[in-house]
Amino acid sequence: MAHGRGHRVDVAQPGHRGRDLAAPGQGVGRDAAGLSAGSPAGARPLSPDWRFARFDELSTRDLHDLLRLRSEVFVVEQACVFLDIDGADAAGWHLFARIDGGIVACCRLLAAGVTFAEPSIGRVATAMGVRGTGLGRALMTEALARSRSLWPGQPIRIGAQRHLERFYGSLGFVADSAPYIEDGIPHVEMLLVPGARP
Template identity: 50%
Template sequence: MPDGWTLKAFHEFSLDELYSVLQARSRVFVVEQDCAYLDLDDADQQALHLCYWEHNQLLGYLRILPAGATFDECSIGRVLTSETARARGLGKQIMQRAIDECRKRFPKQRLRIGAQNYLRAFYASLGFVADSDVYDEDGIPHVEMVLQL
């Protein structure tokens, strides 16, 4: 996998790329966050997958979903940076790239995310506004947030 950013539909992944994505998601969302949940939710096939690679390692990842896949609006989810890449500003970079992509593909729509509540200020710094009360999702406090594209 070449270094840098890739944006792919599910069917465009090589088997090695898909394995890296699923491994990273499992490492962050299941192991690090100690949260047993079903990550494979049948939404990946509808998503665009934004990845950041260095030296054949997946360091950043998220998926962009069209309206109706998880929310009534288009959405971004499964946002992660690998443990080795944290504190480098990669989370903000990947989110900004995803927001820009959503603006191109879904102009004048609202973008909705289900954010972990402890990251509310991070997402607010990107222009998102809380749009729900805090709720529990798989044992982790979340809040829905929206951004007008």
């Protein structure tokens, strides 16, 4: 039976302003207009290389770098010892962005029944150095577009850290569970129903 625990979502800083990336099915290219690093006065545009792939299509380097970023965010930064490699990665699609060769943002998309009864987005992470640039919002916008393409007309579920509830609400998600503690961190399940607009 599918369950929601162990489905970490961590991405946003307040004020992200992103835009849609390449359309689903057309590949994700090197395009990040509207994303910038640093302060507005001295901002340099971020130009991530985006990739969307099934687990079996990931290179050894991709897999290493995905797991490294997730470990940096979920284990080291959040001081949370847990087993990130939960067996669901092999069943999923992985969306990630590279800048200067390193993965700086990632998430995985899972079909209904893998973690939740609905399709889901999880293991959402952005590197500390790119937070506040809009990359997290761009990542989630693209992940939602990809999810709608893979599973048209189906709701999407996430297990969100409570401090990110407003961010996910701005994308159209609504709280759909009582708050719960996972690995010492307050979480809530959230659902995005088909046709919902932020």
